[in-house]
Amino acid sequence: MADGGEGKRPKGVQAEERKVDWRRWKQERKAEKKKWKEMKLLKKLEKQRMRELAEKQAEKQEEQMEDKGRHYTLSVALPGSILNNAQSLELRTYLAGQIARACAIFCVDEIIVFDEHGEDVKSVEGDFEGIGRRGKACVQLARILQYLECPQYLRKSFFPKHEDLQFAGLLNPLDSPHHMRVDEDSEYREGVVLDRPTKPGRGSFVNCGMRKEVQIDRQLNPGLRVTVRLEEPQKAEAKVRKGTVVSSHHPRTVSGLYWGYSVRLASCLSAVFSECPFKEGYDLSIGTSERGSSVDQATLPSFRHALVVFGGLEGLEAGVDVDPNLEVTDPSVLFDFYLNTCPSQGSRTIRTEEALLISLSALRPHINEAVKTSSDS
Numbered sequence: 001m002a003d004g005g006e007g008k009r010p011k012g013v014q015a016e017e018r019k020v021d022w023r024r025w026k027q028e029r030k031a032e033k034k035k036w037k038e039m040k041l042l043k044k045l046e047k048q049r050m051r052e053l054a055e056k057q058a059e060k061q062e063e064q065m066e067d068k069g070r071h072y073t074l075s076v077a078l079p080g081s082i083l084n085n086a087q088s089l090e091l092r093t094y095l096a097g098q099i100a101r102a103c104a105i106f107c108v109d110e111i112i113v114f115d116e117h118g119e120d121v122k123s124v125e126g127d128f129e130g131i132g133r134r135g136k137a138c139v140q141l142a143r144i145l146q147y148l149e150c151p152q153y154l155r156k157s158f159f160p161k162h163e164d165l166q167f168a169g170l171l172n173p174l175d176s177p178h179h180m181r182v183d184e185d186s187e188y189r190e191g192v193v194l195d196r197p198t199k200p201g202r203g204s205f206v207n208c209g210m211r212k213e214v215q216i217d218r219q220l221n222p223g224l225r226v227t228v229r230l231e232e233p234q235k236a237e238a239k240v241r242k243g244t245v246v247s248s249h250h251p252r253t254v255s256g257l258y259w260g261y262s263v264r265l266a267s268c269l270s271a272v273f274s275e276c277p278f279k280e281g282y283d284l285s286i287g288t289s290e291r292g293s294s295v296d297q298a299t300l301p302s303f304r305h306a307l308v309v310f311g312g313l314e315g316l317e318a319g320v321d322v323d324p325n326l327e328v329t330d331p332s333v334l335f336d337f338y339l340n341t342c343p344s345q346g347s348r349t350i351r352t353e354e355a356l357l358i359s360l361s362a363l364r365p366h367i368n369e370a371v372k373t374s375s376d377s
Contacts, residue, residue, distance in 0.1 A: 068255055069256050070252050071253055072303060072306065073109040073110065073304070073306070074110075074306050074308070075109060075110035075111070075282065075305065075306065076110070076307075076309075076356070076360075077111075077113075077266070077272045077308070078099070078111075078112075078113065078114070078309075078356070079113070079114055079312040080113045080114070080115060080137040080138030080140070080142070081115070081116055081117065081138075081312045082095065082137075082352045083096065083137040083140060084137050085313060089166065090170060092137075092140065093144060093168060093171065094167075094170055096141050096145060096148075097144065097148065097171035097172060098353045099111075099353055100144070100145050100148040100174060101172060102353065102357050102360065103261055104149075104174040104175075104176050104261070105357075105360075106361075107258045108360075109262070110261055110262050110263075111261050112263075112264045113138050113142045113263065113265055114138070114265075114268060114272050115138050116269065116312050116319035116322065117322060139164070139265075140164045142265050143165065144164065144168065144171075145261075146159075146263050147159050147165055148168075148173075149260045149263070151178060151179050151190050151209060152179065153207070153209035154191070154192055157207075157223070158225065174260075176258060176259075176260055177257050178259050178260050180208075180209055182209065182211060183211070187230060187251075188228065188229055188230070188246070188255070188257065189208040189209065189214070189230060190209075190225065190226070190227055191207055191214060191225070192206065192207050192224070193205075193206055193216075193220045193222050193224045193226060194206060194213065194222060195222035196222075198215075203216040203217045203219060203220075204218070204219050204220045204222075206226060206243070208228055208230075208241075208243075212238075212240055213240050214228055214230065214240065215240045216228060216243050216244065217244045218245060220245070227245070227248045227250060227251065228243040228244065229243060229245075229246045230242075230243045231244070248262075262277075268323045269316070269319035269323045269334075270325040271325075272309065273307075273334075274325075278304075278305045280305070281305070282307040283305055283306075284305070284336055285306075285334070285335045286306070286308045286335055286336065286337045286339060286363070287316055287331055287332060287335035287337070287338045287339070288310050288311070288341055288355060288359050289315060289316055289331070290340055290345065291332075291338075291340070292332065292337075292339040292340040293337075293339060293340065295339045295340065295341045295362045295363065298337055298339055299366070300363075300366045300370040302371070303370060306367065308363065309335070310352050310355055310356060310359070311331075311352070315331075316331040317329075317331055320334070339359075341355070341358055341359035341362040341363065342358050
């Protein structure tokens, strides 16, 4: 009994120990709580830091996207009468194809076909009425240029069977970035609005040349050609893709993609300038002639909209002579620069389709330099 009594401790001592343990437990608990709060605050700060970092990266990507964009345009004007120099309908068609290819290669945004004989032709409506008929060459050239620029999967929708396009099968394709294959992935696509019923509040359906149709963000009239920015597919098994309608120059100004050219008819040489589609007009105009100054010495200023004008068989002088709106006889006064893009030529004449390739090739480094200077400033 005595041994067992020695093993027991007084109740007061046990209570005191319990009291000490409780205090320590409270302190530990308090320390843990403080640590947990600190960890929570650190996680919150880390999340905030990651969010800010993601926002900065998104801004940086947007800036890079903007920097990728091309904000200037290049327009080319040439007379439709150059087709009259071809000996057959097949050769006329092939000549138009050469013009289209040259313009696509050098990223021309607008082609103006003007009538150097001064006839009032502003529409591509009408039929080809035989080789040598004045005025009809402009219409035929414009129609073939439009046909080649249109993506292959849209041609049936916009170009019914026509005599001007009888030999279009001979032509080499432009193979521009907007001429997509069926399974090709791209941020943008050209399409035609389909005549299909849609639910209220839903957008129209568009054929963009893919295996699936695209539903856009708005209701549009059927038969309209649109540029669509495609969204990433949410589900692979979805029946349609989603997309947003954007302006036709959006791929150029935002992503720096060449997105084809527009075609405009001008009734005379002066109409090339007066009917300019840009609000501020062409701020750089270049005339090409063997009587101009050498392109090698030229230094082009910065610009937004450049225009390069080519003459026909008789040069730019023929267009100036018959234009009722022009009182000048020297074509050089119409342009900011009047250049000879092929000095010391070995042939007496350079055909317009040859001059197009030579001139755009010679002007390219000067244009790039002018654009670079503009972006640096």
